[in-house]
Structures are given as C-alpha cells and as structure tokens.
C-alpha cells in the first residue's frame with residue numbers, strides 16, 4: 001500500500017503538470033459522443049476539464065466521411081466509443097452478424113487506419129468480455145487475466161468480434177485499447193450494470209471485474225491525452241458479485257428490493273449466447289494510476305451519489 005501511495009503522489013504530480021502544459025494544443029473528436037451512453041459521458045468530462053472536443057457525425061463504416069470529418073475538424077485525438085452492443089442486449093448480434101461486423105470490426109478498423117495515416121492518436125473503448133474463468137484463473141483465486149493472456153471466450157458473436165478487433169488494433173502503434181467490463185455509473189441508465197441486474201427476473205451470482213465509469217472515464221482521458229498506446233485492462237481492481245451489488249442497492253436505494261438467483265446453466269437456457277465471467281489483472285493500469293479504488297469502495301461511492309440524487313432530485 002505504501003508503495004502505491006508514494007507512486008500515486010509522484011505520478012499524479014507528473015500527470016497534472018504535463019497535461020496542463022499541452023491542453024490548449026489538443027482537440028478530441030468523439031465517436032459515439034452524440035447518442036452513446038459512454039460517449040456522452042466522455043464528452044461531458046472532456047468539456048468539464050476544459051479540453052476542446054466535438055462529437056463525430058460520420059458513421060464508422062463510411063471511410064470517406066471519416067477522412068473528410070478529420071480533415072475539417074482537425075482533431076489531435078480521436079476517441080471511439082461507438083459500436084453496436086445489441087438491442088435489448090448482445091444476443092441481437094447473433095442474428096445480425098453482418099451489421100455487427102460492419103460497425104465493430106470494419107468500422108473501428110476504418111477509424112484506426114485513417115487515424116494512423118493522419119498520425120492521430122486513437123483511444124478505443126473495447127471490452128474485457130473476451131475471457132472466462134479457467135483452471136489457471138479460477139473463481140476468487142485473485143489471479144486475473146493479464147493483457148498478455150490470449151482471449152479464451154468467444155461464446156457470443158459480440159465477444160468474438162471484439163477479440164478480432166482487440167488483436168488487429170495492436171498492429172496500430174497509434175491506438176490505446178481500453179478493455180471495460182460490466183460498466184457501472186451513478187446515472188441509473190438502462191445500460192448501467194446496476195440497472196440491468198435490478199430489472200432481470202432472475203440473476204446469476206458470480207464475482208466479476210467491473211468498471212466504475214464515474215472514476216474511470218477521467219483516467220481514460222488522461223491516458224489518451226498522454227498518448228498512451230497498447231491494450232489496458234480497464235476495470236477497478238478486485239471482483240464483486242451480483243448479490244453483493246444487489247445488497248448495496250437494497251441498502252442505499254430500495255430497502256424493499258428483493259431478487260432471485262439462478263445458475264449459469266439455467267441462464268444459458270434463456271439466452272441466445274453465453275456471457276463472459278472473469279477477473280482481469282489491472283496491474284498495468286495501477287502502475288499508471290495507483291490511486292484507483294477497489295471495486296467495492298468505488299461502488300459504495302456510486303451508491304452514495306445515487307442515494308443523494310434520489311433524496312435531492314434536481
């Protein structure tokens with residue numbers, strides 16, 4: 001802990017100094033920034049921090065339009081928070097494979113490639129749902145998958161497109177790929193993992209790595225501004241189970257809330273595609289940001305915000 005605290009102090013001072021110096025020279029173009037859940041949060045945080053930023057208009061599959069937009073808006077940084085995730089959920093991708101490939105592979109690669117040719121840094125919001133627990137990385141072992149481990153979960157078409165993209169993006173030296181999982185925020189949007197599991201008739205109960213967006217989006221922007229590249233497992237440290245989150249929901253939001261569990265095997269029967277459950281190793285991210293909170297602590301802060309908003313709606 002002492003090592004992390006000291007590192008944290010040194011890193012923060014360095015990051016703050018170098019970011020402030022260059023801020024005026026930067027401009028972010030955010031794909032997914034107009035209508036996307038995560039994209040809009042990124043736009044909000046960039047604006048709050050005083051970065052020049054614009055939401056992109058181009059569709060990812062339209063390379064010419066991306067090129068023209070980049071030439072006219074002249075970003076120094078591109079963020080890709082666009083892609084199809086399926087409606088109502090990733091099962092949609094099983095029956096819409098070509099549309100999924102068009103956005104999640106061809107589209108994202110178009111963007112990375114145009115950015116490469118134009119010498120622009122790109123941050124891609126990817127996913128860590130490309131692994132599942134196995135013998136070497138077993139449940140509650142504390143041994144998570146590192147960025148060096150080969151993906152081992154292609155149980156859904158969505159995940160298999162993300163595996164292909166994850167691999168191909170690493171041949172682009174201008175790309176930072178952030179692997180999020182089960183994102184959580186204090187906004188109770190339908191895309192928020194807390195909202196999702198409170199609405200399901202039945203939920204599984206498995207510990208997983210998760211990303212608290214309130215805490216992590218500012219870190220994504222710092223990494224982008226610094227021009228960091230490569231794969232990063234982008235979750236809070238540690239794991240938390242569905243029931244632990246629902247207990248917190250009951251404590252902070254709705255004391256009368258009840259839920260019922262079922263097994264992964266029972267869940268598989270009602271889904272078109274399997275879902276990934278895993279723990280990611282976030283040592284690489286923690287080297288940069290030793291201050292990142294353990295998932296339980298970060299989640300309590302989220303629930304405190306949700307409770308405050310509930311008690312004092314604006």
Ligand SMILES: NC(=O)c1ccc[n+]([C@@H]2O[C@H](COP(=O)([O-])OP(=O)(O)OC[C@H]3O[C@@H](n4cnc5c(N)ncnc54)[C@H](OP(=O)(O)O)[C@@H]3O)[C@@H](O)[C@H]2O)c1
Nearest residue numbers: 032035036037038039059060081082083103125126127180
């Ligand atoms: N939410 C999650 O559980 C989760 C977990 C891990 C990773 N991620 C990744 O993070 C990214 C953003 O997720 P999100 O939850 O913010 O999704 P979201 O709310 O569904 O937003 C997706 C955004 O992408 C845009 N988009 C889709 N296809 C496009 C295309 N071909 N060209 C241009 N824009 C396109 C959508 O614009 P339109 O509305 O105009 O179509 C929308 O703005 C996705 O790539 C997702 O895979 C999400």
